[in-house]
Amino acid sequence: MSRVVVAVSVVATLGFTAACGGGDDEKDTEGKPTGATATKAADEGKGGSEGGGGGATSGGGPAPLTEAQLEKAAIVSGDIKNYKVAKTPEGDIPAETVPAEPAACQSVADMFFFTSTPRAELRTARTLTATSDLNATVVSLALLAHDEQSDAEKVMAGLRTASKSCTAFEHTDYKYSGVKALPDPKQGDEAVSYQMKGSIEGTDVPMTFTIVRSGPTLAAFYAMNVLDADKAQVPADVIEAQLTKLAELEKAAG
Template sequence: MKSALGRVLVGIGVTAALGATAACGGQGTDEKDSGSKKPAAKATPAAQEGLKPLTEAQLTKAAITKADVKGYRVGNTPDDEIPEVSVPAKPATCQAVADMFLLGTEPDATARVSRSLTSLTQTDGTLLRMGLLAQKEADAKKVVADLRTQSQECNSYEHTDYKYTGVKPLKDPGLGDESVSYTMTSDIEGEKFPVTYSVVRSGSTLVVFYAMNALGGKAPEVPAAVMEAQVTKLEKTV
């Protein structure tokens, strides 16, 4: 039987499957200073993007397995639960937060992998997801900046006929090159579930951690051990 999260993501996936876009880009080089007093050449847009996106194969290699996180079963997230297309949110000032619910970003990730984690010991109803999103470095920085701003300014929004309230920032987990964390309450098929997100940027890759309390109650925590294991493995792999 699908979880509440699975049911809503499948529904959203049907809507999102109506279209798709792909991001692409190149890498440029800066001109060297000739030694004259002419103004230094400006970096090209491609150079300003910094690190290139990782490939899907690299993301897959960097994704945690059960060997990396003791006490958890780790499985692939079904493709129909990670739609490829952004669905408009109301108000639009909450779009980045809404997109991240589906592991989406603007600009689009060039590759994504996702894993579902199940604790072998805890019975508190917490569902865990992890996603690795390949971006150009400049785009990854923009996504984190948008999430940081919107988690502070966006209190509630509607997305694919579902409501999300109580959006508020949480303590920065302090991982990778930069990170942001926030919580909200989702109203799915009349049931309210507290959810927590932590998003870490490591170079050009976004590492997304999602926790939902399927039993309701207080906002769940994303286990620090899981976050640290994934970020460490990513940084050692690439």
């Protein structure tokens, strides 16, 4: 079995757990529409969702991206060398958060499945695997479009606090340890980075997370490597490719 197959199998296991424990992506616990459904309804009430965005949120920041814009902003295989890019099934990134123990770790636990509080109005995710069988690093990324810039700022603040106060936690029947805040990257409007190690099916899996805010949109990345802890880093070229494409889309949207 190749290194990439081993790594992807771990990601698939985690995605299956998320799908089983995360709830319905279409409605929240009160029966209200969430995710793409909620945003589509809101856009229809405002006069359409395929337009060019622009303007500003009611909170004074840039307007949130539409569903079409968010999909267009996400990288594809041709945007990055040496990686295959696949769209992550919606079932693998459930909209509902799953409680973590202790609760102080909730923010970092949520980001593993690209959920958050406040919750993003729209999300799209990708999984990147190296084209070389000698590279076992698997990268997951997502773009999270919040309705208000202040909501995205709250998510970032929660991640920054949790990555410094949380050291270990349990989430979706798995245990995580060694949570450690890393220096904030100098990217976007603000960024946060941290690392941890998961104990998954008897295997220790080192992981590194980087989350970058651009207005009301978050670009979230994490990398794992089941064979080489030193390589469990989010590749700089992946972050650069995604942030560049997002910035181009935001500029075009006005």
